[in-house]
Amino acid sequence: MFSKVSLFMRTIIGIVIILFVSSECFATQYKRDILTDSIQQVVDSNVTVEVNADNVHINTSYASNIEKELSCKNEVEAMKTSLMTHSLKTDMTWWSLPWLATGIALRHERKQIKSIRQKFQYDFHNETDDYLQYSPLLLSTGLKIAGVEGRSNWSRYLVSATASYAVMALLVNSIKYSVREQRPDGSSYNSFPSGHTATAFAAATILHKEYGLTRSPWYSIGGYLLATATGCMRVLNNRHWISDTFMGAGIGILSTELGYTIGDLVFKQKGLQRPNLKNTAFFSNQPSFFSVQIGVGLGEQKFNVMKGSEVLKEDFERYRIRTLKLSRALSVGSEGAFFFNQHIGVGGRLRVVSCNVKNWSDLAQYSIYDLKTSLPRAKEVVDDYSLTVESNHMAEFSASGGLYLNIPLSRYLSLGSKLLLGRSYVQGVKITADVSGHQRDLDFSIKQNGGKEEFVCNVLGDKEDNGKAYATSWDFLRISANNAFTIGTGFSFNYAYKSLMVWRLFLDYDFCCRTYFTHYDPFAFLKDAARNVSFEGSSVLSPDRYVLPHVKSLKRNMSQFILGAAFSISF
Secondary structure (H helix, E strand, O other): OHHHOOHHHHHHHHHHHHHHHHHOOHHHHHHHHHHHHHHHHHHHHOEEEEEOOOOEEEEEEEOOOHHHHHHHHHHHHHHHHHHOOOOHHHHOOOOHHHHHHHHHHHHHHHHHHHHHHHHHOOOOOOOOHHHHOOHHHHHHHHHHHOOOOOOEOHHHHHHHHHHHHHHHHHHHHHHHHHHOOOOOOOOOOOOOOOHHHHHHHHHHHHHHHHHHOOOOHHHHHHHHHHHHHHHHHHHHOOOOOHHHHHHHHHHHHHHHHHHHHHHHHHHOOOOEOOOOOOOOOOOOOOOOEEEEEEEEEOOOEEEEOOOOOHHHHHHHHHHOOOEEEEOOOEEEEEEEEEEOOOOEEEEEEEEEEEEEEOOHHHHHHOOHHHOOOOOOOHHHOEEEEEEEEEEOEEEEEEEEEEEEEEEEOOOOEEEEEEEEEEEEEEEOEEEEEEEEEEOEEEEEEEEEEOOEEEEEEEEOOOOOOOOOEEEEEEEEEEEEEOOEEEEEEEEEEEEEEEOOEEEEEEEEEEEEEEEEEEEEOOOOOHHHHEEEEEEOOEEEOOOHHHOOOEEEEEEEEEEEEEEEEEEEEEO
């Protein structure tokens, strides 16, 4: 189904899924929040509390004797115990589903994301991810060994964690050897999904449940940062497509949710040590967040890179590529902010954006034999000539920081905005040429063509007068851009789904003024093809001064809207 739907529509579908599964637990969550507030009131004012299965009733009369005070304390303890009661309906989260849906959707964009890796970190190789995947689990186990009380005692923890990894291993390997996706490095056919990423996110979710929900959200943030780093390194090491890592993350999260559900069914109320700190992330007191996001660009972009260059205009007129046509952007990144109060905070964002140049491959059809005016006897110098599209994606990496704003609408909903300043780095598109042949004597001259002067290369001597063989490769056509200062803003709609978990729908706008450079060099092979060189009959040492690339710059304002969704840890 996804192959027939555009990238934009797949993103919209993913957003709908997020809203649907999030709203499923809203009513149940509200009752649990009332229960939490009731406990606090009992502790602060010694009120008596009556609890039944459907509601909470608070009797505001003060305890008048020791028996009533003891009864109140007993009821408080009973309520705390009820908060630690876990069931599939009240405790199971479905925030793994958007990760799974994104992993499926991105399978059709995996080569585009790989091109980003090829641009920025082509030679990256590091084995840290082989060990990093276990780090959240080692942290949670280490805290247990150190005597730091978490959600579960040892027996319950071991059963829940073991069940989580058993489910994860079953799901990962079943899909791996059913789909049989080839790895990007071509080493094997078990790429989808990523086992390393699934292991890391399963471990991060264990840490989140044991300590993030019960002691501090910083445990959750640390665990998911380590898991995200593991997934990124799998892509950078060229071992996995980005779709593999998103699918692996979803499987890891889902596996731990199921594993802890198994633990709850086995132990029921036994082995629970600490209740959750809060049952939801109220925006009135904890709008700080860390998020992982994915989005798409709205609208297509295009600009004339040949503007002002007669050479480029004439050579490429018939290929209709004077105007580069960029497809919708695909964006992945992370974002976080710390709020000083419920309204104002500071934070930053890291983002990678990739745009496909839709008409770029047309240039690969451009042959040396078409340049009859400049090199009439090309076949006598060239045995083989080929052009290859090395990269047809404009990839941008940006880092920015600034002011964040939050407007609470209710305990569960808020609006957000921001003003960011940063730096943007671009890797452009490129076509390379490969030429082989035999050296000949070459004579350069200048001729008039329509009132314009242009260089002409003539091959001297008979066709049989060949020199030694040569082979060369170079950048035939390259479009790049400078690093640029960026200004960004945006709006977000935030929904507190579960304890410390927030879904964010965002629309970001970024602006920069950037200079693009076009480097066109069709005759570079003549430097290697020349045996002896002359200019209008006079001998010269080298053809370098006569075989120069055409370089043109174009300054342009670029704007980009990104629509997307993000999963956030709130604190």
